[in-house]
Amino acid sequence: MRGKYIIVGSSHAALEAAAAIRLIDAEGALAVLTRDERLPYSPTVLPYVVSGRSRPDDVVLRDAAYFRDNAIAFVPNATVASLNPAQSALRLASGETWHYDRLLIASGAAPALPPVAGLADVPFHVLRTMADAVKLRRAIAAAKSAIVLGAGLIGMHAAENMAKAKVAVTIIELQAHALPAYFEPEAAAIIEGVFARNGVRMLMGQTLQSVARRGDGCVATLADGTTIAADLLLVCAGVKPNIGFLDGSGIAVDRGILVDDLMRTSVANIWAAGDVAQARGFWGGKVVNGILPNAVEQGRIAGLGMAADASVKPFAGAVPLNTYSFFGQQAISVGRTGDGLDIEQSRGDGGYRRIALEDGRLVGIATINDFVDAGIMWQLIRRRTDLSAVRSQFIADPKRTGRQLMSQLWR
């Protein structure tokens, strides 16, 4: 099989790349290969499938008609086994070979399994694919108790679903507080408190030493000797980019596939974008920034580059961003809000707000139950907008001040 453009993966980065290619080149043969058996969906929506908020067939991002109308070959059940750039060839697990002129790797990430003794011998769940979600939903319905390993976004979200389903759930997190990638300890404490009030047992800063099978479930032993038995174990200890099939291809990888600001890999005619890519961080270095808006932006850049569009603009660098709803409450974080910055923090009316500035410019904001437009904050950070003149207004009312600033800046 052959395609002028071949895209490996079918989530946000892949789909935006395909759309960008079709914007420029309406006809060049374009194929989207995915190891999944379904039409495209977003890993981000899976916790909502677990909760029952979304039905698996309702979260399709592009339907068959879209692929037909845009002359895109959508190829499910296509797991790439290896890549041979010298021959511009992809070999699939089925034995089939695809040749490309230009290739995008948007193969995403897979759950990372922590080195916990006995994990291989107990039944456990992960949550990255629709099949995982459907299976987990069924298991929650049958379970009375559960352990969630990891208090990241997926783990917290899944634990909330379990608590709402009257499952006694314990979250075990290695780091000192929940959502360490997005929130400072004080904000995390507010979120943890909400979980605790809703019956979730929060074991932060705890190391899971081993797990062992007990009946259909498991029993977990922490480093301090505590044991917890549960019907269901969900492992959400982060993800790792899907780069195994690149072994021997010569493509430079670190934690993910290393790309330049146009999403080009170290090998000619091969691009990478989304959760699998390791690209410029806004504050330096190369980072794997596994968030959806990042995948959208990188996918578009890669697609325009693959179609040789002259207007393609280089990636300005990844900014962490997270919008998180939990038990009907909202937490938003954009950028970095850690120590060592010019921090303004406030708390009132149940809301929490932490604003981080550097040289009079916004570098991060985190709020709980205090809505700010994440898109506007993201713009202010990326544009390095000088807030010196409006600092006090911004601190007092970032939502309104941000909107006023952007209403002028976007022109």
Add this chain to the structure above:
Amino acid sequence: MTACAQAKAQSDDLAYSRIRILPNGSGVELALCRQCADPICVMNCPAGALTKNAASGVIDWADDKCVGCLLCTAGCAYAGIVYESAVGHVSKCDMCAGDPACVKACPREALELRSARIFNAYADKEDLFCRGLAACHGCNSELLIRHTMRMVGPDAVVAAPPGCIPGMGTVGYNGQTGAKVPIFHSLLTNTATMLAGVKTQYNRVGRDVTAIALAGDGGAADAGFQSLSGAAERNDPILFICVDNEGYMNTGMQSSGVTPYGSWTSTTPVGGEMAGKRTEAKNLPLIMTMHNCSYVATASTAYLEDYYDKLEKAIQVAKTGMAYLHVYAPCPTGWRFPSAMTTHVCRMQVRTNFIALWEYDPSNGLRFTHPVERPEPVANYLNLIGKYRHLSDEQVSHIQRTVDDKIAYLRQLAAMAATRQGAAAH
């Protein structure tokens, strides 16, 4: 905002309003969904709850699919889709199915509904100019002529006297034409009469074509004026479009008869002796109303709906009599402003009343098509443009006075026309 909250939630709580008004210096800005063509909110939605409706252009939000993740808000630079705790989910403007409550509620017509009607109606029609015309960066003349010929259609013959429009390649290079309809490069002096003659010949052989001139202001107001005036006097069945960039811009930015007072040009320099053009511009479209044309109108490319309405009438009129359209073409190269600002400059011409949008026909008289009751100071327009950079306060005041006088005169004409129509109705 109250009208929106009422329409969307039967509430006076402004949290329900999907249009948010932001005081901003002297004016106001809007936090409102722009119904983007490349909507990042849609791209960011993991649940397929946001879709760009290809028919209406509106970004639709599906309540039953939304999971409340707020990632859409992360994609929007305009605060066009936001979360309010009182509402309990994200909300955005849905254009009230094409009849927005806010527009109806606005007493000062500050809000108006713009749609993709023109695009939907004309996008599939053939572009009758070739690709790769070499207009300057940011020139609206190319936009204008491509739009115009899409509506005029292929049964047309085009006259293009020397000026920017032939200069950008419409009449061709090296024996190849730049248009897909017959086009000829008339002289500056004979465009209207030559076109009328060509039209007569087409009539004689029984072919119904639109005879259209795409001329600059030099080819219309100065060297081209005697033939234009003659054709208008005879009411020859042609459509004459003057694309007014206020001077001879493709030959080195010399002044013309319609160059406004105070403008820097290469023949009205700024120095010890002169401070730009000393004389006033003549008002060519108004002069044309004093001829026997069947239809005269002014237009701006910042108000394309208005232009399309007028062009449609002009095409009909030109089957039997003369239609004259005067369209303004701010010139980034010759007037010295950034090429990305052309449409804004066009809009500011209208908002300051520097130009007025109106139409005229002999039986109904003059009528404003986009009256500006509370114009911005003309300085807001002049400040955008390099050719006015040298102006003294006195010169700016002088220009403001002429703008006020000109609009007062047009208002008198419009009032006369209204009175006449009122009388005719009795």
